[in-house]
Amino acid sequence: MTAAEICSWCGTAVEADDGYRAYEQPGERRAVFCRLEHVVPWVLGDAHWEAGSPISEPPGLEAEHTCSQCGERLGDVRVVLVHHRGEGRITDAFCSVDHLEAWAKAGGRWQ
Ligand SMILES: [Zn+2]
Ligand SMILES: [Zn+2]
Numbered sequence: 001m002t003a004a005e006i007c008s009w010c011g012t013a014v015e016a017d018d019g020y021r022a023y024e025q026p027g028e029r030r031a032v033f034c035r036l037e038h039v040v041p042w043v044l045g046d047a048h049w050e051a052g053s054p055i056s057e058p059p060g061l062e063a064e065h066t067c068s069q070c071g072e073r074l075g076d077v078r079v080v081l082v083h084h085r086g087e088g089r090i091t092d093a094f095c096s097v098d099h100l101e102a103w104a105k106a107g108g109r110w111q
Helices: 037-046 097-105
Strands: 022-024 029-033 078-085 088-094
Touching: 022 037, 022 097, 029 037, 078 097, 088 097
Parallel strands: none
Antiparallel strands: 022 029, 022 078, 078 088
16 A cells, blocks of 8 residues: 555545656656646746656666657657556656646647
């Protein structure tokens, strides 16, 4: 039994098999979101990261070479977003939090 995580934007409890996790890589910073829509105000509100190592080790991370928003090749620093859906982990990577925000605003993978 793990303690529920809290959405970095609204403070709602987020179950381990639900919601979104964002990580800045390399680094020890993370954020948690109860829903994709809350990424947008979080970025616009100065993207306050929490210190800490990734809660979920995003699978297939090495495979993420391009930004899901602009398609540009990722540099040394990237932002990773992991969608937790039950046992499933869906990973997207971005060149910056700005592109994470643009992608989330457009509805993510369902745009
Ligand atoms: Zn929230
Ligand atoms: Zn980009």
